Amino acid sequence: MNLAAAATNENLASISNVLIYSAMAVYTLAFLAHLAEWAFGSRSKVGRTAAALTATVPAPAKASARTAERGGGTAVLERPKVVTRATNGSRDVPDGPGAAGGTEKGDLYGRIAISLTTLAFLIHLGGVLTRGLSVQRAPWGNMYEFSTTFGMVAVAAYLVLLALKKNVRWIGLLLTATVLLNLGVAVTWLYTDSSQLVPALHSYWLWIHVSCAIISGAFLYLGAVSTLLYLFRDRYESKLADPSGKQPGAFATSVMERLPAASSLDKFSYRVNATIFPLWTFTIIAGAIWAGEAWGRYWGWDSKEIWSFVTWVAYAAYLHARATAGWKGRKAAYLGLFAFLTYIFNYYVVNYFFSGLHSYSGV
Amino acid sequence: MTTKTDAARDADDADVGAAGSQLSTAPEEETSVSLPSLGPIGWARWFWRQLTSMRVALILLFLLSLGAIPGSLVPQTSIDPTKVEQFRADHTTLAPLYDKLGLFHVYSSVWFSAIYLLLFISLIGCIVPRTWQFVGQLRSRPPGAPRRLTRLPAYTTWRTDRAPEEVLGAAQRMLKKRRFRAHTVGDAVAAEKGYLREAGNLVFHISLIVILVAVAVGSLWKSEGGKLITEGDGFANSLTQYDNFKSGAFYDTDDLEPFGFTLKSFDASYERTGPQKGTPREFRANISYFRGADGQEHQGKIEVNHPLEIADSKIFLLSHGYAPVVEVTDGRGKKVYSGAVPFLPQDMQNYTSTGVVKVPNALTPDGKRNQLGFSGFFVPTYGGKGSGSMFSTFPALDNPRLTLTAYHGDLGVDSGLPQSVYQLEKKNLKQYKQDGRAVAQMMQPGETMKLPGGDGSIKFVGVKQWATFQVSHQPGNGLALIGAIAVLLGLAGSLFIQRRRVWVRAVPGADGVTVVEMAGLGRSESARLPEELADLAEALGPDAPQASEPAPTPTPTEPENAAKPSDSADPADPSEGARA
Numbered sequence A: 001m002n003l004a005a006a007a008t009n010e011n012l013a014s015i016s017n018v019l020i021y022s023a024m025a026v027y028t029l030a031f032l033a034h035l036a037e038w039a040f041g042s043r044s045k046v047g048r049t050a051a052a053l054t055a056t057v058p059a060p061a062k063a064s065a066r067t068a069e070r071g072g073g074t075a076v077l078e079r080p081k082v083v084t085r086a087t088n089g090s091r092d093v094p095d096g097p098g099a100a101g102g103t104e105k106g107d108l109y110g111r112i113a114i115s116l117t118t119l120a121f122l123i124h125l126g127g128v129l130t131r132g133l134s135v136q137r138a139p140w141g142n143m144y145e146f147s148t149t150f151g152m153v154a155v156a157a158y159l160v161l162l163a164l165k166k167n168v169r170w171i172g173l174l175l176t177a178t179v180l181l182n183l184g185v186a187v188t189w190l191y192t193d194s195s196q197l198v199p200a201l202h203s204y205w206l207w208i209h210v211s212c213a214i215i216s217g218a219f220l221y222l223g224a225v226s227t228l229l230y231l232f233r234d235r236y237e238s239k240l241a242d243p244s245g246k247q248p249g250a251f252a253t254s255v256m257e258r259l260p261a262a263s264s265l266d267k268f269s270y271r272v273n274a275t276i277f278p279l280w281t282f283t284i285i286a287g288a289i290w291a292g293e294a295w296g297r298y299w300g301w302d303s304k305e306i307w308s309f310v311t312w313v314a315y316a317a318y319l320h321a322r323a324t325a326g327w328k329g330r331k332a333a334y335l336g337l338f339a340f341l342t343y344i345f346n347y348y349v350v351n352y353f354f355s356g357l358h359s360y361s362g363v
Numbered sequence B: 001m002t003t004k005t006d007a008a009r010d011a012d013d014a015d016v017g018a019a020g021s022q023l024s025t026a027p028e029e030e031t032s033v034s035l036p037s038l039g040p041i042g043w044a045r046w047f048w049r050q051l052t053s054m055r056v057a058l059i060l061l062f063l064l065s066l067g068a069i070p071g072s073l074v075p076q077t078s079i080d081p082t083k084v085e086q087f088r089a090d091h092t093t094l095a096p097l098y099d100k101l102g103l104f105h106v107y108s109s110v111w112f113s114a115i116y117l118l119l120f121i122s123l124i125g126c127i128v129p130r131t132w133q134f135v136g137q138l139r140s141r142p143p144g145a146p147r148r149l150t151r152l153p154a155y156t157t158w159r160t161d162r163a164p165e166e167v168l169g170a171a172q173r174m175l176k177k178r179r180f181r182a183h184t185v186g187d188a189v190a191a192e193k194g195y196l197r198e199a200g201n202l203v204f205h206i207s208l209i210v211i212l213v214a215v216a217v218g219s220l221w222k223s224e225g226g227k228l229i230t231e232g233d234g235f236a237n238s239l240t241q242y243d244n245f246k247s248g249a250f251y252d253t254d255d256l257e258p259f260g261f262t263l264k265s266f267d268a269s270y271e272r273t274g275p276q277k278g279t280p281r282e283f284r285a286n287i288s289y290f291r292g293a294d295g296q297e298h299q300g301k302i303e304v305n306h307p308l309e310i311a312d313s314k315i316f317l318l319s320h321g322y323a324p325v326v327e328v329t330d331g332r333g334k335k336v337y338s339g340a341v342p343f344l345p346q347d348m349q350n351y352t353s354t355g356v357v358k359v360p361n362a363l364t365p366d367g368k369r370n371q372l373g374f375s376g377f378f379v380p381t382y383g384g385k386g387s388g389s390m391f392s393t394f395p396a397l398d399n400p401r402l403t404l405t406a407y408h409g410d411l412g413v414d415s416g417l418p419q420s421v422y423q424l425e426k427k428n429l430k431q432y433k434q435d436g437r438a439v440a441q442m443m444q445p446g447e448t449m450k451l452p453g454g455d456g457s458i459k460f461v462g463v464k465q466w467a468t469f470q471v472s473h474q475p476g477n478g479l480a481l482i483g484a485i486a487v488l489l490g491l492a493g494s495l496f497i498q499r500r501r502v503w504v505r506a507v508p509g510a511d512g513v514t515v516v517e518m519a520g521l522g523r524s525e526s527a528r529l530p531e532e533l534a535d536l537a538e539a540l541g542p543d544a545p546q547a548s549e550p551a552p553t554p555t556p557t558e559p560e561n562a563a564k565p566s567d568s569a570d571p572a573d574p575s576e577g578a579r580a
């Protein structure tokens, strides 16, 4: 190996650090802008959910029938309107209006927050790239590098969904908060100077296996956030649906009524989890192939392998629950959260505290 | 709500339920678990039906995921037996309990095996009927349109001047062109697409069994041997040459393939600066090898991620260390030992190592039997003395030192009992002492330590490296890989393909203008269904253009159902209907 060629470029490494700190600063601004969005939005009076759920007089047909249409008004002639209705078994409640609550000021802050998040993401991306360039390898050799990349991919996933015009703006506040937390943990506890890899990590499987693991985790995170909010929103809706029972407080109402309907949140998390499950499956298979190359066995119940297996089986259980009458809804959601917790446990706790062949946390 | 509308709604629901029937092969869900009243056969049937239900599959999956966890929290015999011993010593009350629960070998314990065996029995009991059902579905045609298309998840309608038969004919052609399976029943076209979803789901579940079989084959027929080799030494693949050897129940040691290799040299490099100073950067074993009984010699190398493949075996590089080269001269001045002695690293970071030298055929100056034993420390980079013994500050050979103390007497090697080559059996040995203090010396390469009483000397000549290799033969790997690829393909088909039905109905309206209705139903909730229905309606447009007057607004729902917070146990829920 040519040590000179692979030598750490200290300069790039310190640029990377500056970029990561700058990204944190901009994420903080984005977080504050999202807070402002929620604050201004709270002044609007939405109240649509309550109306839809408690209406004793049946709502007019159009209230429960949403119209899917592409291409705008001119297409109406050639393209008939398609009326959709929720399948029985889910409440037919419209989505909330979003954090801004339909207020102009809230919306303005929301847009500022998204612009700032985009800017922070670009800086963050620069930080990860320069880190990789400084060592001329994939920037995934230790926990600091995993964490910074993980946060970056989570934001990227969010921005991609936004660009695809998916209804995900409600994640913004929680996302910026957790990415800040994630980067904070990375720079304070996980920081490791850039350096070369231990021999076990010299393999193109590093690129394949680790990148898939990071992408899976980032999306599973979005799914888990949505699942969590689903649980809250579902409780809120069932309280409203039963006017004789205990009603949600003013603050809960203000937050909850602006979120998408429980059924939308539930669907979103199902779609994200189901879409990413094959990738997670592939991550484990790729890891097994790599383990076969590096250690002579493709599966050996190493701590890391155990927890990947636990996560995989837990998500399989979640997918089964979604297809099983009587397990849909809250029970499936608890399973989904459990599955995500095992992923996080595998990441932070196993890397940090367990010894095993996968001991490359670098801390 | 009056009884009458309730009855009407139930009829509608049943209608929609029938439209969704056979959209999947998932087992029926029994909403209430009714206990059988029959004898043993009734019970057996009941038990089987429970075991192969989705609910039990899901509970078993969850248990499997919980059950795998203790293996990461409690040390496992198969992974680190010394840690298990340590745990037994530290937790005298807990350890017997853990032993009873099989917690030191979770993955071969009775309860863990029970979970996955039940799961796989359930899986087989689930796959077989589902496969038959699927074959049946492939042969049959999608069911006719429900009476009220408005009750389906996606719906559209418009009016056209074309005759109903014309519209239906065009619809059937259009759907077939889009690879729907379509036929006309009565006044409507029924079409279905996405059978691959079910095929994918079956392939996925069957592949799980393939992987389980591959794992079983692998563990029954595998063999795995470890061998430590010092630079310059060689190895031939036979049972006696291994330091340790494990094989599966069905492995026949006569099957060991004839090959061998010599470790010519070992290259190791380490980070020299920075906070990660000392972490390994590269390990490479340069070898020459042969295959067959008297095969030709080839040159090769083995690195950490790059095993060498010889025939059906793979040779992996596992670890490395140092072997000081020493020469021992006995009391009569005869060279009685010369060679490299592997020392085992005590500290994997900087390779402070310990080891022993055994010299069984040494004599005293007057020709008496006087077996010699040496034990001591080796450091590749001398960093001073800690609490008594020296320690190393860097893993590379920068400033090597060997410290030895000497013993004489009976090594115990003639007793025939197996003995560790890394430890001295000190029972019948006496330590060399001078002035009441043990004789010990720290040496640099080239230096010599003299034994008291003219009993001879030991010279530290130089240092070689050793490496440990693992030779594994793992059948079933290929099968596991095939299973894994099929799992992925099946999963992709199962999760990304939508199975859905579309109905197109065309009937003459009251004023003679044809009313076209289209509706779609998917196996699971999908955002794409309405999109697709709109696409299909658009494609049908040229053959059924909208009548000039504006179509009446669709009235998709009856008022009494509009905001019905219905319960999920509704037996005729369209998505449940898929299974009903």
Ligand code: HEM
Pocket: A313, A315, A316, A319, A320, A323, B024, B025, B026, B027, B051, B052, B053, B054, B057, B061, B119, B120, B122, B123, B124, B126, B127, B201, B205, B208, B494, B495, B524
């Ligand atoms: C070895 C354990 C099993 C694993 C890891 C597993 C995994 C999965 C996964 C990941 C899915 C999601 C794919 C999809 O939704 O189409 C799925 C679906 C399904 N599984 Fe399993 N499964 C197992 C055992 C079983 C058993 C024992 C049954 C039978 C009771 C079963 C029946 C089904 C059915 C019917 C679906 C389709 C659900 C749907 O169409 O939404 N599985 N399974």
